[in-house]
Amino acid sequence: METESKQTTGTSGDRGAAEAEGENSQDSSGFDMTKELMRRNPEIFASIPRQTLPNYKNPCWFEEVPETELDSNPYRNTHYYSSIRTRLNLLARQFRDRLTDNGKAHLRFRCVPYFYIIGMPKCGTTDLYYRLTKHPDVIGGLVKEPHWWTRRRFGGRIGFHSNLSSPIRDYLDLFDEAAWTIRTRIRNRLFLARQEVVQHNVITGEGSASTMWDNRRWRRELWNTSNNEPPILVANLLRAVQPHARFILTLRNPTERLYSEYLYFTSGNKSVEDFHRRVSLAIDIFNSCLKNSSVRACTYEPTLPVIPNVRLQLGLYEVYLRDWFSIFPLDQILVLRLEDHSKDPQTTMIKIFRFLQLETVKEGGDTEAIFGFNKRNSRKKNDLRLGPMLPKTRRILDDFYGPHNHRLASLLDDERFLWLKDRSV
Template sequence: MNAPALKTPPPPALPFFPDFFIVGAPRCGTTAMSHYLAHHPEICFSRPKEPHYFSLLQKILPGLDLEKHYLGHCFNHYDPAQHQVLGEGSVSYLYDTQAIEHILHLNPSAKFIIMVRNPVDMVYSYHARLVALLDETEEDFGKAWRLRHQRAQGKSIPKTCRDPFLLQYEEVGKTGKYLQQLFHIAGRDRCLVIVFDDFVSNPRESYLKILDFIQIKDDGRTEFYPVESNKYARSKLLQRILKRPPVRVASFVANLEYQKKRKKLKKKIPYQAPAQMAVEKKHRH
């Protein structure tokens, strides 16, 4: 099924644009897979892994220049003599039809990779991740789950939460619903689904499936070591400082520069290794 035509002007002439997107789901190994793909010599993967340009950032900072603020900064390492394809990994796109439509408007041939797992395991791990990032302040998962109806009405939203939708655990866990939505918009043939348990048990097989999907040759990778999706500062105050600058005053470019400085700062302070890895053991949440 082809994507519906958008009633918008023709896309601007761009020097290049991503060929594939890892759009979800959260806590399903997307960080690890993005890391492996980024090290393939023929793949240019965005830095950072999740720019969220077509979803969250467009809502917070509308009017960003696509070529300057997205392509120029997230893909400034692109070398056309070396790289055959470009990709990025914003998991927020799975839940945002406008983001998918915008991407397809700019590149009708774009491909989408979706990594999925048992929804119960995913949501439980996802909650822990939000707590670590201070998007969630309720550390008890059961209590956080019961707050979802209040939060859907705009109540009990932590001041540090980037987007209230992030706290809708039940909705985030409905990956089947959003998969079907993506299939309808983009076309089933342009979507590849990778099951998390299969990825954990045989990462090379999943890796090769993606390379075949994006039409890139095998680079011979055989080592698929665990990749940390984050490092948590011991102090919640430090974590808040390291997390991001205030969105109302930060530009997209400043935020990218901030992230580079944040990585250097994190190396100088004590941290706890995370409980979750992007590639986890089967029974770890």
């Protein structure tokens, strides 16, 4: 066990300052969002401190471990993927030795992500994540997509113990391995007033592609909304808990995204004709919703009939992004296009490194894995044999998504998001 004296909280990542700015404060109707979030999520706010440690780029802190739990396995009830059980068992064996004794208590080092790749599905999030975690100052969590903020905390069906809700400690456990690297790897030592100041610049992150859009559980909260739209989103909770987090969003032509999703998730008999039938039905359902509700209400409505593997609403990027822009400062959200990344991955990755304030990667090492053209999670050979979607399917999808793409391009002030020239990537 290490023995050292360190304060348990610091001044970086101050959540209180963000709350004081009023992002989650009371609105004109008297609805206090911060109080509502804290009322419904007390464990989250109790587990992640308002202030995190100074001299750490990544938000981290020390958590006191009760004497009765010093020799127990802290991961024995972690409700997550069975594939990481071996790594959790290794962490359990190392647990006692990695605690800090400050003379008053035994402290456990904890971290939450510095960055999130928030979407969208089938837009290259897996490729971005694994390239990014090849950077020497980026350490991934135990899994790429925890889906905790959108699903697992409600008991979403992911991994083993799939019917059980997952507490915040389970989510934090996924970053304990990264936390040890963050704590022990020192990048810079500065001397101020003859005192050594140690800088820890390593960061961690995750890539749940549902974070951007999946707010399907909002109906469970029983909020009464006259416009049938959710008053609080996952983004609001993240803003209250981690006001300085950084978010990466990668998009692609929504018509192509939908076809890619159909091919990837559909098992058994699939065909371009079947895809056309499903698309036609999904468009009819959405247009029927629009007769009585707004585009935003229909986009977030969890009770609309679902056409398997044709999630039409996920291509309405502008609706989701406009909400995120209203919650987080624009400089904390980086929006990319898969089409650009596929053509020039090096430019994309350099842009991401600058956004995350990471040092330039030197020649050699993992530069090929970071900047090369080796794609991850690309289309399977059997799916390639099906060929492109039918022209009539492309036409109705382009007609459906066209107005939304125009609003997105206007929001971002970038005509590339009209996708007038891009096809399959």
